[in-house]
Amino acid sequence: MSYLRDRVVMITGAAGGFGALLALRCLERGAFVVALDLDETALAAAIGPSERCLMRSADVTNISDLTGAVAAGVEAFGGIDVLVNNAGIMPLAFYRDHAEAGEAWARCIDVNIKGVLNGIIAVHDQMISAGRGHVVNLSSIYGNAAVAGSAVYGATKAAVNQLSESLRLESQGKIKVTVVKPTGVPGTGLGGGVINPSAIAGILGANYEGYMGTMGQIAAGSADPALVSKDTIEYAALDPELLVEQMLHAMDQPWGVVISEITVRAANDRYVI
Ligand code: NAD
Numbered sequence: 001m002s003y004l005r006d007r008v009v010m011i012t013g014a015a016g017g018f019g020a021l022l023a024l025r026c027l028e029r030g031a032f033v034v035a036l037d038l039d040e041t042a043l044a045a046a047i048g049p050s051e052r053c054l055m056r057s058a059d060v061t062n063i064s065d066l067t068g069a070v071a072a073g074v075e076a077f078g079g080i081d082v083l084v085n086n087a088g089i090m091p092l093a094f095y096r097d098h099a100e101a102g103e104a105w106a107r108c109i110d111v112n113i114k115g116v117l118n119g120i121i122a123v124h125d126q127m128i129s130a131g132r133g134h135v136v137n138l139s140s141i142y143g144n145a146a147v148a149g150s151a152v153y154g155a156t157k158a159a160v161n162q163l164s165e166s167l168r169l170e171s172q173g174k175i176k177v178t179v180v181k182p183t184g185v186p187g188t189g190l191g192g193g194v195i196n197p198s199a200i201a202g203i204l205g206a207n208y209e210g211y212m213g214t215m216g217q218i219a220a221g222s223a224d225p226a227l228v229s230k231d232t233i234e235y236a237a238l239d240p241e242l243l244v245e246q247m248l249h250a251m252d253q254p255w256g257v258v259i260s261e262i263t264v265r266a267a268n269d270r271y272v273i
Contacts, residue, residue, distance in 0.1 A: 004252045005030035008077040010069065012060050012119060013087030015042035017188030018138070021244040022084060023047050029252065034073040034080065036065075037087070060087045060115030061107075066122035080126060082134040082251060085119040085160075088112045090153050093195035101195040105152040108193075112156035116163055127175050132255055134176040136247065137164045141183050141263060142203060144273045149199030157181075168260065178250045181263045183271050185238045186215065207270035214270075227268070238266045 009026045013019040015037035023035045027050055036058035037043050043055040054076050058065035073080045089111050091104035098105075116137055127133025142150050143157025161179060168177040184203065194200065201208045214236050217223035226234035230242060243264050250259035265271075 002029040002252055003254055006032065007081040008032040008034065008073060008079055009082040009084065009251070010034040010036065010073055010080045010123070011084040011086055012036045012058070012115065015039060015046045017190060018240055018244055018247070019084070019086040020046040021240055022086070022247060023053065025244060025248055027052055029248070032077040034069055034077070036069050060118055061110040063118045063121060066118050070122045070126060074126065079130050080123050080133070082136065083119055083123045084136040084138075085116040086138045087115055088138055088190070089193045090190050091193050091195045092150050092153055092199035094149055094199055095151060097196050104193065104195055108152050108156055112153070113159045116160050120163065120167055128171065132174060134178070134251065135164070135167060136178045136180060136251060139164070139179050139181045141181050141271060141273050143181065147202030147273060149196070149202035176258045178259055179261045180247055180250070181261065182243050183238065183263065183265050183269050185240050185243050187240050203271050203273060205272040207272065211270040234268050235266045236268045238264060238269070
């Protein structure tokens, strides 16, 4: 028995990473899915054909793409019960990298902050008139505190926390709000947006050298098996499936129960925030 059965879940950034996995797992649990990403072909490749899934190209920075997707979801499945504001980019860089990073930072603010706001606006009235809804926002541990190398990305995720909490306060009793704060989860496409790889050091502090060594070994397939087994306390880097499993747990609840915030870690992760 899944509470997600027949709920309609709209997911932004669903062509890769967490979003694609989440779309597939929601379909497995009997949900209807409205899957959105920049590229419709990539969505089809990631999710495959399903009568219960509507796939549309939508740029979250464009509010009309999102209102259009909500209207299509209402027409196809009767309404949007759950919105997952998942699309995000991570152009880590130091302030001194501004010449190279400036454009990506502006885009990051648009996607990570305005994209989440646009998603909330697009579903808000429909959820309020339906009398219930659930908004799940992807934040990050980078939003917990300022560290060198992630001024803009961290600020966008701190903003997501604020947007989420305000929504909870304003719509209490009508819209459930869940904030997801993953740690570093390798194996998605997010790292592709990093401008200066040295900037990831901020989240690791003094653990940087050890972390890079471990990640290098994992990538080369030469790591101690304990580091890559979730059944050991040495488990070092979370598999995206495990993060998505916990997101599903937060989403697969009766309407009256809210898991308002989750952080999921590998027991032996090396992050300082
Ligand atoms: P990812 O790059 O694998 O997936 C992000 C998806 O968003 C991609 O399919 C991309 O095409 C899409 N996207 C980007 N810009 C878009 C836009 N303007 N409109 C619509 N879609 C857009 O990354 P991921 O790791 O799966 O990240 C998903 C979310 O989780 C992001 O918000 C990210 O900040 C957050 N997060 C990830 C990690 C991690 O370690 N992977 C950690 C903390 C938070």
